[in-house]
Amino acid sequence: MTTIFFATDVHGSEICWKKFINAGKFYNADIIILGGDMTGKALVPFIKDSKGKYRVNFLEEEMYLDEEGKLAMEKNISDRGYYPIDVSESEYEELSADAAKVENLFVERVLQMAERWVKFAEERLSQWGIKCFICPGNDDMFEIDSVFAASRYITVAEGKVLDLDGHYEMISTGWSNPTPWDTHRECSEEELEEKIEKMAARVSNMERCVFNLHAPPYGSGLDEAPELDENLRPKYAGRSLIPVGSHAVQKVILKYQPPLALVGHIHEGRGVKKIKKTLCINPGSSYEQSTLLGAIIELDKKGVKKYVLTSG
Amino acid sequence: MAQPGMFVRKASGLVRSWSVFDGFVYSFFSVNLVTLGFYIFAFAPYIPEGNLLTAIVISTIFIIFEVFVYALMVAVMPRAGGDYVWQSRILGGGIGFVLSVTGWGWILWHWVPLYGNMLAFNVFTPILGMLGGWTNSSGLVNAASWFVTTNGLFFSSLVVIILAFIYISLGMSWYARIQKFCFYLGMAGIVTMIIMMLANSRADFISSFNHYATAFFASGEGDIYQQILANAAEAGYVAAPLSKIAIIPSLALIPMVVFFNLWPNWGATLYGEVRGASDFKRNFISMFFGLVVTGILAVIVLLLFSRVFGWDFYNAANFTFYEGTSPFGVFPYPALLVSFLTDSPVLQMWLLISMSAWFFGWCGTVFLSSTRVIFAAAFDRILPDWMAYVTSKFRAPVNALLVMAVGGVIVSAGMHYTEHLETYALNATLVIAVTYLGTTIAAIILPYKDPELYKASPIARLKLFGLPLITVTGVIFLVFLLFLFYKWMTDAVYGVNEPASYLYLAALYLISIIIYVASKWYRKRQGIDLQEIHKSIPVE
Numbered sequence: 119m120t121t122i123f124f125a126t127d128v129h130g131s132e133i134c135w136k137k138f139i140n141a142g143k144f145y146n147a148d149i150i151i152l153g154g155d156m157t158g159k160a161l162v163p164f165i166k167d168s169k170g171k172y173r174v175n176f177l178e179e180e181m182y183l184d185e186e187g188k189l190a191m192e193k194n195i196s197d198r199g200y201y202p203i204d205v206s207e208s209e210y211e212e213l214s215a216d217a218a219k220v221e222n223l224f225v226e227r228v229l230q231m232a233e234r235w236v237k238f239a240e241e242r243l244s245q246w247g248i249k250c251f252i253c254p255g256n257d258d259m260f261e262i263d264s265v266f267a268a269s270r271y272i273t274v275a276e277g278k279v280l281d282l283d284g285h286y287e288m289i290s291t292g293w294s295n296p297t298p299w300d301t302h303r304e305c306s307e308e309e310l311e312e313k314i315e316k317m318a319a320r321v322s323n324m325e326r327c328v329f330n331l332h333a334p335p336y337g338s339g340l341d342e343a344p345e346l347d348e349n350l351r352p353k354y355a356g357r358s359l360i361p362v363g364s365h366a367v368q369k370v371i372l373k374y375q376p377p378l379a380l381v382g383h384i385h386e387g388r389g390v391k392k393i394k395k396t397l398c399i400n401p402g403s404s405y406e407q408s409t410l411l412g413a414i415i416e417l418d419k420k421g422v423k424k425y426v427l428t429s430g
Numbered sequence: 431m432a433q434p435g436m437f438v439r440k441a442s443g444l445v446r447s448w449s450v451f452d453g454f455v456y457s458f459f460s461v462n463l464v465t466l467g468f469y470i471f472a473f474a475p476y477i478p479e480g481n482l483l484t485a486i487v488i489s490t491i492f493i494i495f496e497v498f499v500y501a502l503m504v505a506v507m508p509r510a511g512g513d514y515v516w517q518s519r520i521l522g523g524g525i526g527f528v529l530s531v532t533g534w535g536w537i538l539w540h541w542v543p544l545y546g547n548m549l550a551f552n553v554f555t556p557i558l559g560m561l562g563g564w565t566n567s568s569g570l571v572n573a574a575s576w577f578v579t580t581n582g583l584f585f586s587s588l589v590v591i592i593l594a595f596i597y598i599s600l601g602m603s604w605y606a607r608i609q610k611f612c613f614y615l616g617m618a619g620i621v622t623m624i625i626m627m628l629a630n631s632r633a634d635f636i637s638s639f640n641h642y643a644t645a646f647f648a649s650g651e652g653d654i655y656q657q658i659l660a661n662a663a664e665a666g667y668v669a670a671p672l673s674k675i676a677i678i679p680s681l682a683l684i685p686m687v688v689f690f691n692l693w694p695n696w697g698a699t700l701y702g703e704v705r706g707a708s709d710f711k712r713n714f715i716s717m718f719f720g721l722v723v724t725g726i727l728a729v730i731v732l733l734l735f736s737r738v739f740g741w742d743f744y745n746a747a748n749f750t751f752y753e754g755t756s757p758f759g760v761f762p763y764p765a766l767l768v769s770f771l772t773d774s775p776v777l778q779m780w781l782l783i784s785m786s787a788w789f790f791g792w793c794g795t796v797f798l799s800s801t802r803v804i805f806a807a808a809f810d811r812i813l814p815d816w817m818a819y820v821t822s823k824f825r826a827p828v829n830a831l832l833v834m835a836v837g838g839v840i841v842s843a844g845m846h847y848t849e850h851l852e853t854y855a856l857n858a859t860l861v862i863a864v865t866y867l868g869t870t871i872a873a874i875i876l877p878y879k880d881p882e883l884y885k886a887s888p889i890a891r892l893k894l895f896g897l898p899l900i901t902v903t904g905v906i907f908l909v910f911l912l913f914l915f916y917k918w919m920t921d922a923v924y925g926v927n928e929p930a931s932y933l934y935l936a937a938l939y940l941i942s943i944i945i946y947v948a949s950k951w952y953r954k955r956q957g958i959d960l961q962e963i964h965k966s967i968p969v970e
């Protein structure tokens with residue numbers, strides 16, 4: 119019997135990463151798996167003025183903070199998945215005018231975050247003996263892979279066929295079908311299918327395989343996201359939901375019918391769907407509220423024995 | 431897309447803000463003047479001292495605080511799943527399940543026959559009656575009358591279930607489109623209705639009403655208008671003048687009026703990401719205007735009824751219909767009465783069909799929320815997995831719909847054939863108000879019970895009297911809800927405080943409690959602790 123805790127799409131939330139690492143012990147899991155999209159989406163500048171106060175604009179509110187207030191706000195920002203940065207007024211202006219500089223700064227902050235996260239994980243996983251797999255998602259820049267791969271206690275699962283527990287294997291990819299945002303790891307459906315097929319060819323027994331695929335299968339209900347207009351504005355106040363999942367993922371699941379498929383990518387798509395013999399789980403994501411949505415799955419020799427979605 | 435003062439990189443999910451107007455449309459349709467409003471206004475004669483306008487204005491003011499509570503909760507926990515998730519997280523999984531599945535699920539069984547009544551009263555009877563009159567078809571005229579019989583009303587309830595099935599099977603993207611089309615069509619209808627009322631006098635109405643009531647609706651001979659007034663007077667009913675504000679007596683009308691206007695927050699759980707103060711304002715404004723614009727429209731329309739129909743007549747027609755003493759054999763649906771003001775069958779049909787869009791654009795909501803909460807509870811392993819089954823071909827949540835449909839048929843049959851349906855109409859409001867009570871209490875205590883969550887939200891700095899805005903507005907709305915519960919439970923006029931009504935309500939809650947307790951026990955045996963699933967994971 120093996121217990122897996124699966125979460126996904128923490129998007130830079132410091133608190134959600136900590137919860138993810140601690141979830142193994144909290145839920146008595148043997149294995150913890152993070153599905154992808156670990157990096158944050160925004161840099162939040164703290165601009166120091168001549169009086170020693172820090173000006174910051176967070177959640178559309180401008181604030182002037184002293185050192186103590188700044189520390190508290192930095193924690194808030196990190197927990198929400200954004201990166202606080204200290205800049206002067208001139209540096210802020212410089213960044214505002216130079217997209218390349220902002221991109222470089224993003225990479226720098228993301229790598230710092232990754233190093234911090236690895237350290238936090240190693241301190242705990244080394245004591246607990248819980249296996250940890252991560253698989254960067256379409257929003258994650260490639261530079262982070264090597265930081266996590268350097269860890270003795272974290273396995274970067276992208277493109278690999280990995281042994282989970284001596285009985286089950288797992289194939290993983292964080293690549294997704296095309297999105298409107300042209301993110302780091304997205305490709306055509308054909309390419310995505312090829313990536314998965316390459317791994318599938320090396321699986322010894324599909325009845326003992328877990329698919330850890332970031333993109334959910336098309337039309338599964340785990341892939342319903344607000345319909346957007348050409349300006350990326352949700353139509354009908356966000357009430358019109360349409361399937362945006364991957365046809366390639368749908369195809370390989372129908373073809374191989376593994377007992378379990380772990381997916382993410384669509385934060386609103388929290389749910390469970392049985393496709394033929396495959397139990398597909400998208401735990402969803404509420405990283406902005408510092409809540410780690412997840413799933414506990416218990417596997418026995420026959421397949422998925424039980425599962426439950428969690429909100430921690 | 432970019433937020434001021436922040437550098438945002440290209441990442442999935444970064445979208446622009448949605449249109450406030452689209453949010454308003456949903457809210458405006460949820461506080462549905464033509465279906466819910468005209469239906470419940472017809473019961474106002476049972477509180478004869480009250481003034482409907484005063485009750486609408488006062489209730490609208492208090493319901494603004496409900497809008498605050500829900501807009502603020504969405505800002506703290508957007509996309510989370512609404513009342514079920516908010517209550518589960520703040521008050522506990524058991525309370526969250528029982529209040530939400532009863533208030534967003536089972537009680538919607540009760541709304542099916544109510545929707546059925548509205549479909550019969552607002553759509554089938556008027557359209558068939560007028561068509562029958564113009565074509566001289568006794569079949570259509572008989573069909574129009576049949577729809578207000580017990581069998582006709584039950585049939586209409588079944589049609590509601592089929593419509594809800596179709597809407598939900600089509601999916602939200604289609605339903606949103608249909609709703610927007612119906613919004614424009616329905617608005618064109620109400621504008622037509624207002625223009626026709628402005629263009630005609632009371633004398634015009636009296637003569638045309640008498641003509642059509644006699645010629646098309648077989649209401650007998652003579653002055654039907656006067657007969658209705660006389661029958662009401664004979665039963666001791668005299669409407670209080672509309673010019674008399676009557677604040678204290680009108681308070682008693684509020685527990686009735688909320689049947690119509692307690693729902694501007696109906697779409698709150700659907701609103702997306704809240705990234706800052708402006709998104710909170712968007713949520714608030716769309717619900718606020720949905721409520722207030724409808725309130726203003728209700729006042730305008732009622733004043734026009736008073737001018738054209740006569741306030742005495744409008745209330746007497748409703749009173750005698752429910753007392754069974756009206757010579758006009760069908761529900762005095764205001765759009766039907768207004769259609770009598772023209773002799774053009776095309777204009778009459780245009781008015782009745784366009785006004786029916788108010789029903790068709792909104793009736794899908796009867797199972798929409800229910801299927802959502804059933805899914806959420808099934809994913810949490812409280813309800814069985816099969817309830818969340820979705821067909822691969824049509825992507826329809828067929829089992830959740832069946833649960834709602836079977837319950838809806840049973841309750842419809844029970845209500846239509848065993849008791850007078852309207853007696854328990856306000857139970858349907860009360861149970862949802864109890865769910866709102868749960869969310870309101872969760873909102874009040876949120877800043878103290880889960881300070882981390884609250885402080886990380888865009889509303890953390892919103893204060894009133896030095897206290898969190900969510901707490902202050904929550905307390906005001908809580909007082910309003912407690913007033914409603916007090917009135918419903920102490921005054922027989924609402925039909926709630928009867929033994930059979932209490933048993934019915936208790937049965938609904940008991941179903942939820944039994945499911946939760948049994949599920950908790952069963953899952954425990956499987957090694958799943960339902961209490962664990964909402965517990966916060968330690969951070970350090």
